[in-house]
Amino acid sequence: xxxxxxxxxxxxxxxxxxxxxxxxxxxxxxxxxxxxxxxxxxxxxxxxxxxxxxxxxxxxxxxxxxxxxxxxxxxxxxxxxxxxxxxxxxxxxxxxxxxxxxxxxxxxxxxxxxx
Amino acid sequence: xxxxxxxxxxxxxxxxxxxxxxxxxxxxxxxxxxxxxxxxxxxxxxxxxxxxxxxxxxxxxxxxxxxxxxxxxxxxxxxxxxxxxxxxxxxxxxxxxxxxxxxxxxxxxxx
Numbered sequence: 175x176x177x178x179x180x181x182x183x184x185x186x187x188x189x190x191x192x193x194x195x196x197x198x199x200x201x202x203x204x205x206x207x208x209x210x211x212x213x214x215x216x217x218x219x220x221x222x223x224x225x226x227x228x229x230x231x232x233x234x235x236x237x238x239x240x241x242x243x244x245x246x247x248x249x250x251x252x253x254x255x256x257x258x259x260x261x262x263x264x265x266x267x268x269x270x271x272x273x274x275x276x277x278x279x280x281x282x283x284x285x286x287x288x289x
Numbered sequence: 290x291x292x293x294x295x296x297x298x299x300x301x302x303x304x305x306x307x308x309x310x311x312x313x314x315x316x317x318x319x320x321x322x323x324x325x326x327x328x329x330x331x332x333x334x335x336x337x338x339x340x341x342x343x344x345x346x347x348x349x350x351x352x353x354x355x356x357x358x359x360x361x362x363x364x365x366x367x368x369x370x371x372x373x374x375x376x377x378x379x380x381x382x383x384x385x386x387x388x389x390x391x392x393x394x395x396x397x398x399x400x
Contacts, residue, residue: 178332180332208387208388210390217376217390217391217392217393218327218333218376218390219390220387220388220389220390223387265330267332267333269332269333269388276321276338276380277323277335277338278335278388279335280325280332280333280334280335281332282331282332283330283331283332285330
């Protein structure tokens with residue numbers, strides 16, 4: 175089946191620093207990747223849609239200058255949390271959609287803790 | 290915004306069928322119903338999806354009502370490893386295939 179990986183799985187950083195999270199589709203090409211955020215005991219919230227070679231589309235209320243998304247190839251998208259603060263601590267999950275498919279395949283998630 | 294409603298929690302005895310309902314009364318004619326599940330601190334796992342016909346795969350069965358306003362996910366023989374949060378999602382074709390997750394149903398399989 176289609177496999178999506180994320181790196182790192184866990185990261186702890188100091189307030190004010192930037193953190194980059196990678197999302198890779200390992201055995202398929204993904205024209206579109208998605209980034210979600212999940213706070214404890216809550217559901218997944220879509221942050222942005224990332225299309226290869228073009229600018230990401232952000233959901234309402236998500237700061238594009240704070241959450242930088244780059245989708246430079248068909249197998250890699252990155253999310254950079256800039257100037258992270260404790261309220262950015264969350265579980266960040268990416269997903270990828272097959273170029274010809276409809277369902278999304280999710281990565282294992284990245285736990286970000288900002289001290 | 291999520292277009293589905295699900296009960297917040299359910300219990301099921303191990304070995305019995307788990308029937309998880311979902312209401313999607315505003316579904317459009319060309320929108321699919323997807324089911325995913327999320328085990329604690331992991332990414333969601335695809336289970337099944339359908340348009341209007343009932344579907345079955347190695348994991349589960351999906352029963353969609355004739356008016357398509359609701360559906361039921363059936364895990365035929367629940368095991369302890371099926372304990373998870375189950376999400377029913379209607380995919381909006383006019384929003385670029387984004388998935389908007391609702392609150393899901395927390396299923397606990399009891400020994």
